Amino acid sequence: MSNDPIKPDPNQRLGRISKNAAFLMFTLVVFFLLMQSVRSEEGAPARVTYSQFIEYLDQGLVHRVTFLDRAIEGEFAQPITIEGAEFVKFESMTPGDVTDGLLSELANQNVIVDAEQPEAGWGTFLLGALPWLLFIAFWIWIFRTMQGGGNRAFQFGRSKAKLISPDTPKVTFSDVAGADEAKEELSEIIEFLKDPAKFSRLGGRLPKGVLLVGPPGTGKTLLARAVAGEAGRPFFQMSGSDFVEMFVG
Known part of the structure; x- marks a missing residue:
C-alpha cells in the first residue's frame, strides 16, 4: 500500500470556495437590504x-x-x-x-x-441602488455557475490537455513496432502537416481529423505522437475521462 498522502481534489476545493463566496455574497445583500429597510422606516x-x-x-x-x-x-x-x-x-x-x-x-x-447645498443626485441614487445591484449580480453569478457545465464544451482554454512541444525528444514511426498499414495511411497526413500549401494549391482541404480505433494497449496514442513527431508539430495529450468531462460535465 502506498504511503503517499492523499492530495485534496482541486475541483472539490474550488467548489467549496465557490459555495462560501456565494453564501457570503448573499449574506451581504440581505444585510444591505435589511439595513436600508430599517433605516428608511425609523428615520x-x-x-x-x-x-x-x-x-x-x-x-x-x-x-x-x-x-x-x-x-x-x-x-x-x-x-x-x-x-x-x-x-x-x-x-x-x-x-x-x-x-x-x-x-x-x-x-x-x-x-x-x-x-445647505442640495446633495448630488448620483451619490444618493448609487447608495440606494447598491443593494439591488449586488442582489442582481448575485443571481447572475448563480445562473452562470449553474450553466457552467453546459458551456464547458466551448472553454478549450481551460481543458486539461497536456502540450508536448516538438522541441522535446520526438517519437517517430521508427519507435512504433508494426502497424505498417496504419503508418502508410497516415503518411499523407504527415505530408499535409509538413506543407499544407502544397495541397491547397491543388484544391485540397484541411482534414477535420483522423480517428484511430482499436483495443486499449495497441499503440494508438504512440502512433498519434509519432505523426506529430514526423511532421514536427506540437502534440496535445488528454485522457478519455478528461475529454468526456469537457463536453458532458
Missing part, C-alpha cells in the same frame, strides 16, 4: 404641505429647519402624530424662494435655521 420624515408647515410653525411645534434650495427639512419640537403615525422629522417644499417674512417668523418662534 422616515413626514411629508407635509407648505400650508401645514406654516400651521405647525404658528403653533410653535417646529424646532429646527434646514433649507436646501426650495426644499425644507425640519424637526418638530415634540413628536407629532400624523395619520396614526408618530414623526419627529418632516420635509416640505416652498412655493418659491425663501422670503424675509418667513425668516422673520422663524426667528420670532426661536426656530434654529440652517441652509
Whole structure:
C-alpha cells in the first residue's frame, strides 16, 4: 500500500470556495437590504404641505429647519402624530424662494435655521441602488455557475490537455513496432502537416481529423505522437475521462 498522502481534489476545493463566496455574497445583500429597510422606516420624515408647515410653525411645534434650495427639512419640537403615525422629522417644499417674512417668523418662534447645498443626485441614487445591484449580480453569478457545465464544451482554454512541444525528444514511426498499414495511411497526413500549401494549391482541404480505433494497449496514442513527431508539430495529450468531462460535465 502506498504511503503517499492523499492530495485534496482541486475541483472539490474550488467548489467549496465557490459555495462560501456565494453564501457570503448573499449574506451581504440581505444585510444591505435589511439595513436600508430599517433605516428608511425609523428615520422616515413626514411629508407635509407648505400650508401645514406654516400651521405647525404658528403653533410653535417646529424646532429646527434646514433649507436646501426650495426644499425644507425640519424637526418638530415634540413628536407629532400624523395619520396614526408618530414623526419627529418632516420635509416640505416652498412655493418659491425663501422670503424675509418667513425668516422673520422663524426667528420670532426661536426656530434654529440652517441652509445647505442640495446633495448630488448620483451619490444618493448609487447608495440606494447598491443593494439591488449586488442582489442582481448575485443571481447572475448563480445562473452562470449553474450553466457552467453546459458551456464547458466551448472553454478549450481551460481543458486539461497536456502540450508536448516538438522541441522535446520526438517519437517517430521508427519507435512504433508494426502497424505498417496504419503508418502508410497516415503518411499523407504527415505530408499535409509538413506543407499544407502544397495541397491547397491543388484544391485540397484541411482534414477535420483522423480517428484511430482499436483495443486499449495497441499503440494508438504512440502512433498519434509519432505523426506529430514526423511532421514536427506540437502534440496535445488528454485522457478519455478528461475529454468526456469537457463536453458532458
